[in-house]
Amino acid sequence: MLRFETAGESHGECLVATLTGLPAGVPVILSAVDHELWRRQQGYGRGGRMKIETDTAELVTGVRHSQTTGAPIAVIIRNRDWKNWTEVLPVESYEGDEAKKKPLTRPRPGHADLAGAIKYGYHDARYILERASARETTARVAAGALAKQYLAQFGIEVLSHVIQTGTARLERPVEWDEIVALSKKTDVLMGCVDEEAEARMKAVVDEAYRTGDTVGGVFEVRAHGLPVGLGSHIAWDTRLDGRLAQAILSIQAVKGVEIGEAEEAATVFGSKVQDTIHYDKAAARFHRGANKAGGLEGGITNGQELVVRGLLKPISTLRKPLESVDLETREPASAAYERSDVCVVPAAGVVGEAMVALVLAQAMIDKFGGDSLKEARRNYDGYIQQVKEF
Numbered sequence: 001m002l003r004f005e006t007a008g009e010s011h012g013e014c015l016v017a018t019l020t021g022l023p024a025g026v027p028v029i030l031s032a033v034d035h036e037l038w039r040r041q042q043g044y045g046r047g048g049r050m051k052i053e054t055d056t057a058e059l060v061t062g063v064r065h066s067q068t069t070g071a072p073i074a075v076i077i078r079n080r081d082w083k084n085w086t087e088v089l090p091v092e093s094y095e096g097d098e099a100k101k102k103p104l105t106r107p108r109p110g111h112a113d114l115a116g117a118i119k120y121g122y123h124d125a126r127y128i129l130e131r132a133s134a135r136e137t138t139a140r141v142a143a144g145a146l147a148k149q150y151l152a153q154f155g156i157e158v159l160s161h162v163i164q165t166g167t168a169r170l171e172r173p174v175e176w177d178e179i180v181a182l183s184k185k186t187d188v189l190m191g192c193v194d195e196e197a198e199a200r201m202k203a204v205v206d207e208a209y210r211t212g213d214t215v216g217g218v219f220e221v222r223a224h225g226l227p228v229g230l231g232s233h234i235a236w237d238t239r240l241d242g243r244l245a246q247a248i249l250s251i252q253a254v255k256g257v258e259i260g261e262a263e264e265a266a267t268v269f270g271s272k273v274q275d276t277i278h279y280d281k282a283a284a285r286f287h288r289g290a291n292k293a294g295g296l297e298g299g300i301t302n303g304q305e306l307v308v309r310g311l312l313k314p315i316s317t318l319r320k321p322l323e324s325v326d327l328e329t330r331e332p333a334s335a336a337y338e339r340s341d342v343c344v345v346p347a348a349g350v351v352g353e354a355m356v357a358l359v360l361a362q363a364m365i366d367k368f369g370g371d372s373l374k375e376a377r378r379n380y381d382g383y384i385q386q387v388k389e390f
Helices: 030-040 080-084 113-120 126-132 134-152 176-183 195-211 240-249 345-368 373-388
Strands: 003-008 014-020 058-061 073-078 157-165 217-224 228-231 254-259 277-280 285-288 300-302 306-312 323-325 332-334
Touching: 003 134, 014 134, 030 134, 030 345, 073 134, 113 126, 134 157, 134 345, 157 176, 157 195, 157 345, 176 217, 217 345, 228 240, 228 345, 228 373, 240 254, 240 306, 240 345, 306 345, 345 373
Parallel strands: none
Antiparallel strands: 003 014, 014 073, 058 073, 157 217, 217 306, 228 300, 254 306, 277 285, 323 332
16 A cells, blocks of 8 residues: 655755655656656746745655665655744754744634644644645655656656636647646746646736735646556545545645536536547447546546646735734734745646645555566556456
8 A cells, every 4th residue: 555644844944755655666766856846846926935945855765776675765855944944943942942933823814824723722823834834745746756656667647737827717628748748848937738828827927916915726637548447436435536636635725626527517418428438449449539527437547538627726825914813912913924925826736746646656556566566567467458358
């Protein structure tokens, strides 16, 4: 079973990811992990923190001579900003440290500040902010990059693009090759494959900059090259659509998930929704008339491209703060402002890729097992032959 965890605070010494369950012998390219971390930091609308941090991964366990050993993998990403917070967030208390704290007593609407402070009994929401921050997703992207390298051994790729920022939306179909080309760009703007739509998205972000506001949007994650049969219909928690939805919704500020053309499907008759089934006798294979289901039927992959969208609300930290209440005085106050972003939709798409890759890697290991990549590959190849002979 593949599982991962993250640890660390936004302004702490480092972020940590652990990944347990990858088989031995999976090739690991450290520069590819760092590239995923770089992609997460890109996009128009990012804040000053991205000018401070240059995220790189240190793989300290579980990988030797550029291959997984089968043991748990631990990854460290150091926070360069930590040097400015050593007296604010020390591990051990020391005399006079109370005066050096940076308390957050004016919780931000839409953030975990107030609910977390009440839950854990803090009148300073600093500890809530530090862990609830989307800086945590850096560790997820590192773990997801390793999952991607495992999936690549089976010809599976996971990528994302942005289809909406605020009211500006890409309305045309997008081909896989366009998303691949987008992923190779070194000048990331809005993460959209269409220049005209991207210009409209940028204008929305410019308006948010001008007014001291923030803006959300919709990112789409696609997985290419999946086999038929990942996931299962037999129990609610084995359905792959549910596992993917939970993974995407766990990303900070994501408030909704769509698989395939779910929104459209809810508004039309069934005859317009289902992907018709056909059989090519010459190629001896089944195929579909469309992919409105997004590659999943009954919680099982059907061999088509997986399509998952995340609906991201505008982030909670505004340069023009909203109304709040001070936790100490209980008097009305403007919400706190921490250095923050205006738009993070392209970055959220990269985090979405990581989460989808981790869920798919879990599903692959659930189905094909293997203590080593060689064993997993043998099981996979045997299953693919079985599918061909069906």
